Amino acid sequence: MTHYEALVECSDYECLVCSELQLVVSTCCECSILLCSDCLPSLTSCPQCKASPSSEKFAPNAFVSKHTKTIKVKCTLCPWTGDLYDFKMVHVEGCIEVVVKCKNKECPYKATRSLIAQHEASCQTYFVRCAFCDESVLYN
DSSP states (O other): OOOEEESSOOGGGBOTTTOOBOSSEEEETTTOOEEETTTGGGOSSOTTTOOOOOTTTEEEOHHHHHHHHTOEEEESSSSOEEEHHHIIIIIHHHOTTSEEEOSSTTOOOEEEHHHHHHHHHHOOOEEEEOTTTOOEEEEO
């Protein structure tokens, strides 16, 4: 899910399939559309010209990839602004307003990163080792 907004017009650099700005893009050699590295593997043909997605039909586009990394974006969850590269590679992993799941696998609780530690400190849904049978059992 995208939690950023471009601060400049950049629709020419969006993937035709997912409409996202991506750090790595390829161009269809037949019709010149852009496809991101996330969408390309799942395609059976080019969405525009129907060319097969073989390696000779789609080529990495280093120019566009280099340009999209420097597009200025802002996080839609917090006041952060910066380059798309920094957003995707650094900020997303640390944004305090991103919703995350409790670290205890069986716990369904989700909260923003700024609040999850408070929940996890008192979470009662976790596995413990049974003193009698040495099996891992859900403590709840």
